[in-house]
Amino acid sequence: xxxxxxxxxxxxxxxxxxxxxxxxxxxxxxxxxxxxxxxxxxxxxxxxxxxxxxxxxxxxxxxxxxxxxxxxxxxxxxxxxxxxxxxxxxxxxxxxxxxxxxxxxxxxxxxxxxxxxxxxxxxxxxxxxxxxxxxxxxxxxxxxxxxxxxxxxxxxxxxxxxxxxxxxxxxxxxxxxxxxxxxxxxxxxxxxxxxxxxxxxxxxxxxxxxxxxxxxxxxxxxxxxxxxxxxxxxxxxxxxxxxxxxxxxxxxxxxxxxxxxxxxxxxxxxxxxxxxxxxxxxxxxxxxxxxxxxxxxxxxxx
Amino acid sequence: xxxxxxxxxxxxxxxxxxxxxxxxxxxxxxxxxxxxxxxxxxxxxxxxxxxxxxxxxxxxxxxxxxxxxxxxxxxxxxxxxxxxxxxxxxxxxxxxxxxxxxxxxxxxxxxxxxxxxxxxxxxxxxxxxxxxxxxxxxxxxxxxxxxxxxxxxxxxxxxxxxxxxxxxxxxxxxxxxxxxxxxxxxxxxxxxxxxxxxxxxxxxxxxxxxxxxxxxxxxxxxxxxxxxxxxxxxxxxxxxxxxxxxxxxxxxxxxxxxxxxxxxxxxxxxxxxxxxxxxxxxxxxxxxxxxxxxxxxxxxxx
Numbered sequence: 001x002x003x004x005x006x007x008x009x010x011x012x013x014x015x016x017x018x019x020x021x022x023x024x025x026x027x028x029x030x031x032x033x034x035x036x037x038x039x040x041x042x043x044x045x046x047x048x049x050x051x052x053x054x055x056x057x058x059x060x061x062x063x064x065x066x067x068x069x070x071x072x073x074x075x076x077x078x079x080x081x082x083x084x085x086x087x088x089x090x091x092x093x094x095x096x097x098x099x100x101x102x103x104x105x106x107x108x109x110x111x112x113x114x115x116x117x118x119x120x121x122x123x124x125x126x127x128x129x130x131x132x133x134x135x136x137x138x139x140x141x142x143x144x145x146x147x148x149x150x151x152x153x154x155x156x157x158x159x160x161x162x163x164x165x166x167x168x169x170x171x172x173x174x175x176x177x178x179x180x181x182x183x184x185x186x187x188x189x190x191x192x193x194x195x196x197x198x199x200x201x202x203x204x205x206x207x208x209x210x211x212x213x214x215x216x217x218x219x220x221x222x223x224x225x226x227x228x229x230x231x232x233x234x235x236x237x238x239x240x241x242x243x244x245x246x247x248x249x250x251x252x253x254x255x256x257x258x259x260x261x262x263x264x265x266x267x268x269x270x271x272x273x274x275x276x277x278x279x280x281x282x283x284x285x286x287x288x289x290x291x292x293x294x295x296x297x298x299x300x301x302x
Numbered sequence: 303x304x305x306x307x308x309x310x311x312x313x314x315x316x317x318x319x320x321x322x323x324x325x326x327x328x329x330x331x332x333x334x335x336x337x338x339x340x341x342x343x344x345x346x347x348x349x350x351x352x353x354x355x356x357x358x359x360x361x362x363x364x365x366x367x368x369x370x371x372x373x374x375x376x377x378x379x380x381x382x383x384x385x386x387x388x389x390x391x392x393x394x395x396x397x398x399x400x401x402x403x404x405x406x407x408x409x410x411x412x413x414x415x416x417x418x419x420x421x422x423x424x425x426x427x428x429x430x431x432x433x434x435x436x437x438x439x440x441x442x443x444x445x446x447x448x449x450x451x452x453x454x455x456x457x458x459x460x461x462x463x464x465x466x467x468x469x470x471x472x473x474x475x476x477x478x479x480x481x482x483x484x485x486x487x488x489x490x491x492x493x494x495x496x497x498x499x500x501x502x503x504x505x506x507x508x509x510x511x512x513x514x515x516x517x518x519x520x521x522x523x524x525x526x527x528x529x530x531x532x533x534x535x536x537x538x539x540x541x542x543x544x545x546x547x548x549x550x551x552x553x554x555x556x557x558x559x560x561x562x563x564x565x566x567x568x569x570x571x572x573x574x575x576x577x578x579x580x581x582x583x584x585x586x587x588x589x590x591x592x593x594x595x596x597x598x599x600x601x602x603x604x
Contacts, residue, residue, distance in 0.1 A: 149529035150428040227451035
């Protein structure tokens with residue numbers, strides 16, 4: 001089996017082909033500044049593999065992933081990447097390469113990769129939530145091997161949280177909600193709070209603890225709503241020490257209210273090798289769409 | 303088909319038998335103060351119907367609903383109803399009445415009833431969230447016709463929310479979390495804020511608006527996480543006018559960030575007749591367990 005993966009990011013497309021053991025056979029990265037150019041390079045990459053069986057796409061967005069929508073496969077008008085508005089990723093790929101395609105969000109692709117990789121390691125896992133914390137905050141969910149969302153993709157970066165008592169003067173950066181989670185805990189909030197880029201803010205600066213407090217609340221919300229087997233935090237803002245700060249607040253906020261696995265197994269950083277969660281997820285989604293056929297919006301494998 | 307329903311509440315058990323159109327044939331209510339007595343009356347009620355095919359149970363809790371757990375069917379040690387600790391509802395019923403049984407939480411039963419009733423009315427519905435706001439706050443979720451929860455049932459009453467600026471002095475009533483949603487927006491908070499029972503607090507009292515603000519945030523969290531087709535608010539605190547206040551805050555907080563149906567269709571009160579959401583849900587869960595057999599924890603019908 002020869003499986004394709006497109007990690008379609010706002011700054012680059014990572015294209016790969018691999019086998020059903022999720023081993024990468026070849027991989028190339030293209031800038032995503034100019035859609036026509038990026039898509040041409042993407043198509044040409046996959047055309048070099050005439051044996052290709054199927055492609056999984058994990059895309060920035062918002063992207064329409066519901067099969068019954070007229071704009072299925074399209075990066076919608078709401079994307080901040082103006083050049084990509086109304087670009088139909090699925091149609092462009094399928095018109096050039098006649099294989100089954102499965103598309104989901106970038107974070108869902110990563111969540112799925114973590115789900116698959118955990119299964120591969122022999123962990124008992126049914127459900128996983130994946131947060132990415134970088135210039136924004138996004139989250140993907142896999143429940144019993146499926147994606148969810150009757151009305152579209154998750155946008156859990158924009159939930160409200162209890163304000164930290166030492167952070168009340170900060171209005172938050174979200175243009176839509178001010179002090180939602182993304183407005184309070186994404187990477188750019190370092191600049192706003194301290195005047196420095198996050199890379200230059202030492203971990204004992206209070207701004208880290210404030211952000212950990214907010215992210216811990218998000219993890220509590222997700223714990224009490226989804227009851228997943230684990231919650232993964234990825235993205236440029238994360239580090240093992242910062243994750244420990246999140247764990248500490250999470251423990252205080254949840255206060256033992258529901259049973260969860262040991263914290264160091266429950267709240268983790270991505271465990272797929274080489275930052276490859278989304279690629280592993282894409283490969284497996286490609287395998288699934290090859291087996292089940294297109295038309296299963298939620299990667300059914302119950 | 304003769305289907306059984308047990309709405310096992312902390313103050314009363316509502317037992318019913320009905321048909322596959324969810325029409326109640328007979329119904330009786332028993333006090334739930336003394337478990338032995340209540341369970342005896344419950345069993346005797348159903349023993350009057352030797353044709354009974356299956357029973358659905360929607361239970362107060364926390365109750366263990368995961369089939370692979372040793373204490374499946376048990377009201378756990380965490381229940382505030384001390385007399386009911388470690389009572390095995392499923393075993394008690396099945397030992398006396400030899401039919402397939404499906405058990406879920408009271409709020410999941412209501413969510414399922416709303417899901418089924420909406421389908422019956424011809425609504426396009428895949429997923430529904432049901433909040434009950436009374437002495438506590440609980441919530442149930444149906445996603446694509448299934449219940450979820452790899453690690454157990456939802457406890458969405460205990461999420462944190464952004465504090466209302468006029469409510470900062472109130473510490474909240476939750477013994478576990480202080481100012482979680484339940485601690486801030488359940489019925490007893492009227493007494494704590496105003497010294498009066500909620501029934502005697504006029505709707506223009508600011509405490510109503512504060513509670514609506516918190517419940518709206520919960521609905522936003524759920525909207526961005528689950529993307530359900532609708533969110534139902536039930537329980538003694540709800541009224542059409544209070545729901546309108548929740549809608550107003552919801553609209554402000556979501557700020558159009560994701561597409562939802564018109565607000566009066568999206569945020570509703572229970573629409574199953576005669577306060578019968580859980581009974582309808584139980585009947586359908588009984589029908590499902592009869593068809594699919596026991597062993598399907600999540601009422602699979604994808």
